Amino acid sequence: MAVLLIGAWSAASAWAASWTLDDLMGQLGKVRSGEARFVEHRKVQQLERTLVYSGRLSFAAPDTLVRETLQPRPEKMTAEGRNLTVTLGGRTRTMALDASPEAMAMVEAIRGTLSGDRAAVERHFETTLDGSSDRWTLDLVPRDVRLRGQIPRVTMQGRRAQLREVRILMGDGDESTMKIEPITAPASAP
Structure with a gap:
């Protein structure tokens, strides 16, 4: 029985270890669009309380990302192409x-x-991937030394082809954690 358990554990470990950044990017690349709700908690060193923001995110491949903050005040940021x-x-x-x-x-x-x-990711960041397809963590460390002084690390977590959390650590000790909850099933490429 112990031999079977060790064998099963070894096989599972080998499978998890063989899961790569290319595998993750391949999964994510199949999703062409999606919408989600977000709640972001920002810890700011100069404030005694955590700031909370909430709203909606939308994405349309390859280059449109919209963040619409609804609370505490309306704000909309749209990244489209180079703008x-x-x-x-x-x-x-x-x-x-x-x-x-x-x-x-x-x-x-x-x-x-x-x-x-x-x-695009590796142009700006050194990457480290941990986990498996079912639960992954992607750590991004800026390649540019000046940027690394401002933003030492971005950590993303997800499940399969869904990004579920983005944590940004700032050089001054501030931190932002955005939890993401999909609204619609992601549209995949045929």
Whole structure:
């Protein structure tokens, strides 16, 4: 009996170890669009309380990501192609992502992961993948030393082809954790 258990454990360990970043990106790349609710908790060093934001996220491959914050105040950020548009209080501002390497890297961390674009993610981050298809963790450490001083690490967690959490650690000790709950079944490529 012990030999069977050891054999089964070894086989399971070998299967989990053979699961790679290419496997994850392949799974994620099949999802063409999706919508989700989010709740984000931001711990800010200068504040005694945690800030809480909630709203909706939507994604359309390969390059459209929309974050619409509904609480505590309406705000909308749309990353589409090489542009980022922010709407707050009735005012809209659009900027080229190329003008802000920090914004470009953060958008590519999420958008590149959601679209399964390994090259886009690895252009900005060193990657470490742990877990299996059923429960994975992807750690991203910025390649750019200046950016790493501002954002030392982004950690994403998910299940199969669904991103379920994004945690961003800031260089000043602030931290943001966004929990994501899908609203609709993701649309997959044929």
